[in-house]
Amino acid sequence: MLICLDYDETYTVDPEFWDLVIELALARGHRVICATMRHEHEAEEMPKTIGKRVEAIIYTGRKAKFDFVQKAGYYPSIWIDDMPHFLFQGG
Numbered sequence: 001m002l003i004c005l006d007y008d009e010t011y012t013v014d015p016e017f018w019d020l021v022i023e024l025a026l027a028r029g030h031r032v033i034c035a036t037m038r039h040e041h042e043a044e045e046m047p048k049t050i051g052k053r054v055e056a057i058i059y060t061g062r063k064a065k066f067d068f069v070q071k072a073g074y075y076p077s078i079w080i081d082d083m084p085h086f087l088f089q090g091g
C-alpha cells in the first residue's frame, strides 16, 4: 500500500501514535507519504517532524489533494485525513 497521511489535525493530534503507525507500515513493506494543504514556506517544522518518517511531503498550497498528489507522481491507495473533502476541494 501507499498510504497518504494528512498533517494538521491528523498527525499533529498525536505524533507519537502516528510515528508508531508509520513505523509499522514501513516494517510491513508499505510506503507512507504526507500531503498537506500548507505552502512549503508555512511548514518549516514539517521536515523535522513527520518528514523524518515519511518518503515525501507534498505541499499543495491550498489546492485539492487528490489530483495534486497524483501529478506529483504518487498514487496512494489509502488516505488518512481529518478533512477528507479537501482531497477533492481546494481550501
Ligand SMILES: [Mg+2]
Residues within 6 Å of the ligand: 006, 007, 008, 009, 010, 081, 082, 083
Ligand atoms: Mg488536516
